[in-house]
Amino acid sequence: MELNLSKRQQSSSLNRAMVKLTPIAAGCAVMLALSSGAAFAQQAEPAKEAAKADPQQTTETVVVTGIRRGIEAAISLKKNSTSIVEAISAEDIGKLPDSSVAESISRLPGVTAQRSRSSGKAADISVRGLSPSFNGSLLNGREQASTGNARAPEFDLFPAELMGSVMIYKTPDASLIGQGLAATIDLNTLKPLDFGKQVVSAAYRKQRTGVQTASEGSGDRISFSYVDQFADRTIGLSLGFTKFKEDGGAQQRFNTWGGWSPEVDYNGAKVKTIGGFGADTETSKSDRDGASATLQFKPNKNFKSTIDLFYSAGSSSLKKTGLEGAIAGSAGGYDPDGVLSNATIVNGVVTAGTFSNYKGVVRNHKESAKDKFTSIGWNSDLKVDEWTLNADLAYSKAKKDASRYETTAGQPGNATGLSSISYTGFNGGNFNDVKYTTSLNFGDRNVAKLTDVNGWGGGVDSPQAGYVALPTVNDKVTSFRLTASRDVEFGPIVTARFGVNGTDREKIRAGQEGRLVVKGTNGYATATVPGSAVGVAGTTGLPIVSFDPEGSLGSIYDLARWVDASVLAKDWSVHEKVTTAYAMGDLDGELMGLNYRGNVGVQFVHTNQSSTGNQVDLANCTGITAATCPSSVVGGGTSYSNILPSLNVSFNLGSDQYFRVGAGKIMSRANMDDMRASQAFGVTTQGNNPILTGSGGNPNLKPFLAKALDLSYEKYFGNKGYFSFAGFYKSLDTYIYRSPTTFDFAPFVSAKTPLPLTGAYKGSTVGLLTAPRNGEGGSIHGFEMAVNVPFNMFSSYLDGFGAMLNHSDTSSKITLPGFGFGNVAVTSLNIPLPGLSKKVSNLRLYYEKNGFQVAWAARKRSDFLGQVSDYQDNMQLTMVKGETLVDLQASYEFQSGWLKGLSLLVQANNWNNTPFQEYNTDPNVITNKVTYGRTYLFGANYKF
Template identity: 30%
Template sequence: MINTRLFKPALLSVAVSSAMFSGHSMAQDNAANNDDVEVISVQGIRGSLIRAQAVKMDSSSIVEAISAEDIGKLPDSSIAESLARLPGLAGERVGGRTSGISVRGFKEDFVGTSLNGRELIGIGDNRGVEYDLYPSEIMTGATIYKTTDASLLVQGIGGTVDLQTVRPLNAKETLTVNGVYEISGSDSDNPEFDNKGHRLSLSFVEKFADDTIGLAVAYATTESPNNQRKYGVWGYAQNDDGAFLPTGLDTQSISTLLERDTLSAVLQFRPTDDLDIVVDYLDIDYSDSGVLRGFIEPFASTNVTGTGVNATGTQINANPVLRTDPLQKDGDLKILGLNVEYHLNDDWKATLDVADSESTKRDLRGESYAGLARSGTLDTDQLGTRQFVMSQDGVFFTGSTGLDAFSDPNALQLTGPQVWGGGLANLADQFETDVLRPNGDPYTYLNAQDGFLNFADFKEELTTVRFEVEGLLEGDIFSKVTAGVNYSDRFKEKINKGFFATSNAYPQSTAIPSNYVYGLADLTWAGLGQVVAYDGFAPYNDGTYIQNDAGLLEPDRLGDTFEIEEEIVTVYAKVDFNTELNDMAVTGNIGVQYVQTDQQSNGYIGIVGSNFAVCDDNNDGQVDAACNVSLGTDYSHVLPSLNVSLEVADSKFVRFAANKTISRARIDQMKASSFVKFDQNIELITIPNTLAAVQQYGSPWSKSGGNPMLRPLEANNFDLAYEHYFEDEGYFAVSLFYKDLVNWTRESSGDSSIINFRNDETNNGADYFIAGFHDRVIDVAGNYGPADVFYDAGDLATPPDFGTFSFFEDGLEGSVNGLELTANVPFNMFADALDGFGVAASATFIDAELDNGSKIAGQSDEVYSLTAYYAMEGFEVRIAATDRSDFLTYERGGSNKISEATRSGVTLVDAQISYDFGDSDIEYLQGLRISLQGTNLTDEDEETIDSNGIVTTRRQFGPSYLLNFNYSFY
């Protein structure tokens, strides 16, 4: 039998990484416990590169890795920032913090994530994990599997990210305290927030009973501010003179505070060399809350000069809505696991792993409106004007008249200035009044919306049980066999809720109460001056707002409430081989997984009933039984895998991998729920009742829903890589990869998406038409609709029977071609005088195409990463830059639903300078490490640009600075 030969200069780092990452193979166990291995301590970034390189070199798969020399020693505030610098990976900011991670162009929803080998759940809308949820203080590292083998249970088409916490009996004893003072380079524009935060953590590893019991505990608490300036528009339209101008404005100053408490505890018991028991617990409790404050309003312009996007002019009839949106996001994640490993003899061992995870989250956003007066109260000559400049970067205001009330709490009215109450149509009787508007008509439900309370509750549970046997084989080629079975039971729930808010002063309006007011918020950066800052939750809490359940008024909320259940059984087997070919060592593995899935979704179809309420024909506040929907299916997959590593010369490897992988469909796309909506626009109601007319002009009817029958996304993957290791911390690698996407989810289109809303075949022939609600009596004779159909006064216009049904289905295909270039270069290989200097760089190029022309979420065509460092005798300087081109992503849209967005390319730069007093002559300083870190140093914005190249959304975050004190008592 041929033994795998490790890179001799890195024997220590292989042993260290084996201990740090607690691998399950017998080879790793033996390496970790080999007393003959020389121990050399290399710390800081150079030590991290050595350990990561050793993991990469010794793996049978194509992997990347990050590691710390000890618990609590990763340099970043969260594991997300560390992951974003790795080759083939790209970070995505959420609220100014790196949170999402794409692997080889696939967003985290299509990447498997595990914690110590177990599937990890998040607290988001879908399967993707929010990596910034995990503080670096509890992590010892991570391994990213770009190719897979049959024993890797958590997989994704993009790859697998395995996060690692410490195993106390494989780590050195330590007691470490970490403190961080954080300050944002951007002051808060909102008076009730500031720009300062902190992090504190305590971690220790102890061993007892002659090193048979180990305990590792890490506790971390965080308060991190985030201040951003958001510029946005509803969209752009071109006027008759060729100028592009906004159709509506959406500009705010946003301040939030992340508060996170994390507890990680690991208890390890190894009474004999044959038995190893590990119990681990993780509890993360977090809140990310604050306020969004600014203007939202339609935009009307006059006196415009210039053409294209370069124009100046005046906004007329300005009747802004000052939106104060209190934000409150609270969640928690708990994981409890047990791992028992027993060596049956010198060659065979068995492992049982059981884990239970649970997460909950409430994402709440209130809306409180203020303005000059209630909608319908003012004449046009009582409204304001603004002067503006329009360019490729959007619209900026240079002056205004008639809008002074927005800085005066005594003049500003707590009311809805715009006619946004259309959603209250079903409650029209509640808002009837004898009070007349200046035009002589009474106020109605259209004038009655003064705010909105919008929130979604999420809950997810995951139970996994895995049993595995592993044994050494005596043979000339095959060296080890691994086989096992894994059971996974997942439950996920989303409840979409909302409440329309109306002031108890309706139809009158009142000034903002003085006890609500914090002061003034700054919108001068957008040319919009100072505005009143008040507590947006106060009118909800003190009864000023009367609330009406939007779930009974808006069918899309009930149609976005659902449960998903999945039971998955995976049986797997893998054989490792180890031989020679023309004096070249050949290692690798071949294996297969058989995956059986049973999936089910429970939900609702949101329909407006004859009483104009949604699924509440009995007016009892309960969802009608007829609206309940339950659908499911079962299926199986066979997933083969092959990994081959050929050492063509000393420390030079050619690797090849071929495998089939799956990523399960997005949770929100698998829901059984759906909803039917109807647009009350007379121009749509009067479209002729023919299929051809609907195909040409559209329809007031629409239906949208998920599909519980969706199969997983599926790909055949091929990888070819060359890796040349020339130093402990130096290597060069080039990787080619190809992914044949044989199944991808697509949205319905064409004739298949047209249904009859008088006889819906997708819902047992349901007829959704309600006389008096969906038809319209014509008031004035004339031509109506895009087909110019003539109606006499008194005629009854009825809508066409047909409309669109948007749903998700299998069958889309595509391909992904990629090239990765990676180099870690220590400069001492060129000259001794350059010892301590080095760079780590990577470039990834991706060409991806789906057959319908759509993009893959998370895919940037180009991703670059460069880290330059100097590390010597405890002193360390690191400068890192990452760059990614434009990419498609998901974001929370209106009514708590997921929508797509295209982000512009972004280049992020961060830096760190630190000193470790480990070699100090002063004993009590020897455990101290001080560092100063800056992120987003070039003040990079996040932008979304439309098809005309004009900015539709811009978020400005500013840089952040962190001063860190890390002290290890031993």
């Protein structure tokens, strides 16, 4: 496939420039200002800028046919850019047998991915080791709606085959809307007039998942693309379709309950033993249909109009079959403490023993979701005399309907003759290696029945044989953008561009949830587990009864709706209006004998945000129903403005060497669920000081703001290879953290609200509210290096071989301000930023010649504070152990004959079967472990 790549994808500022700009250091800013009287910045039109950068290169046609060509295209973009960018082209994406954009771009330098702990696939993208929430994400230059609590869409909404290119901007410029603190990721659909001819492509892929696990899964994927031009290339049309279906393999998990190892009495001494565990076998299913269409009309050189549509709809489910329960202690009102016998003690640790009164809980849980995402955009360029005008209108909508069924089976709350549990092989910290046996068979439907096993709902008067949650998310984003640009002669400023962008967004999260109660006459009611299936409890190998609980509401269970502060706080709405005005000027000049290109610009961003949510007065909340836990709808919001200057320069040092310097101010907005107005509070006791305490969101939350400095040296070897070394520093003006903070609850207190009766806060409405807050101070800094070379640079005998290596090292420090908590004073703490991996490395070795392509790739990242969804659908932070993932790929493309255009490929992902592991404080004590196995893919691609 031939892909025409000019120095810009479009002259429109919405369709991001392929020649992008880097921030400039303050010193260079002063010198440039003195030498030019410069003001504002943008980019030159592609032909003009390319001519000034290199008179021999106005536009270029890159025939992208394989690994090497894809690398050379990316090197050309990086080399000709004035900013720090990474890119992947349509052919690169089509060649990679990846199911989503996240899988594809996680291979790029300085980019890595956090795997979903349920599927093991790349889910969230980190750039320079920073949290995914610090990225700005765009589609065709526009902010989009999302189906989750976060601001940006999940990347698995975007099938890789439907993308024309992906650009990752590690540094901002004034025309970049929706920028992020770490990077801005812009996904672009195909533009048919960028192609030189008609292209038709079809592909089929078959996959095996969960290889080397308890059981394997399978999947199928088909895709079709059509690109054509009509009426003497004045009309262009591209269409794309993809369909994917996967039945996942069995993933085995083991959870140590946080490494709980209590001390118990045994023969008159205290000994350390295992407190309890949870072990699951998880199987997943997913399917997704995607479609894209782009229509372009360019009747003459002065006018071009583009309409693009993108659609994605899918469903997913995760079935968890497991066993959990306390061993030494108790896990509920119906669970007596275990009594130790037959113990083997080594250095005060019970390495083997038996506990009576084991109240094992068999869990059959299922999480399901259906989502739909639609995006429509219309972009037009018009040239009038010396001015080029652009208008852009866009609309996107996302909806997600989810359900979460949790069921419990075992012996009912009034049962006698409980099981015992024995274990061997414990040394005090190796929870994952311990072997277990139980006296009762929990795979027997006469033993394990659907019931309230442990009284988790509160007891016989409010039985809980499970739980169900039915949340929905709706998100809508509309935007418009107007820009105007023209060539000027004002010192080194060669082009001036002005623009305004308006975005209106509303996101709503709602739903209901509650206890599942077995139909019956009392709280100990039981029901036989449907079917005859028997599963395995994770890595323990213990047999357990298994069934699919979806749809059991109404047939087996009644719903007792749960209404309390934690549940009501999940329902919220956020409305956001953002207006951005910017001015830019392209720079082209000479300083101290060095030619430079770049831009100078400024954004003015005004934000008006509001939110609604539920407020619960915990002092008056005596139950879990609407009558016993009254709430009211509350609202809040704020407005603020930010000025974000940027100055970007690339100095040509000669001999294919470039030095890039940048400085600017950048912004990253908060997740939308953090901006909810939901709130709950009541009196709690800390020591001898009762005090009002509460939790909730913060509708007044403002974004991360930082001053950024970037320095980069790059040495190129034509378009064949390069070496680069870059350093960056971000000084945080504000950041977002969640911590108890002094707060006056007076606006929310009624005459009936109980206040503290004693202590320092007697009668006071001032207390502590745990909510997202803006802190001040702190920094992010680091360096990254990359080497990308073909080995034929060293010897002709190595023709076809090559390597890509990159490494980033990032550190952060935030000063958490001290706060009062009762009579306890907490001093300031230095904490790392959530989501930060200090070290991230990528290595890819490849061979490509005569149609053969072979690649070996490894991605490594160090420990980091990750984000996962807990059992209540809330996002939680957890320490994730560092990991190394190894992928293999081989393909052959027929070069001639009637099979020309046909490619065959095979790939193995997670070849080394790296598990996903979590821990609390000690990385040697794993609290949660998931093993995914390998994934094999086999496929064929035909292009004509």
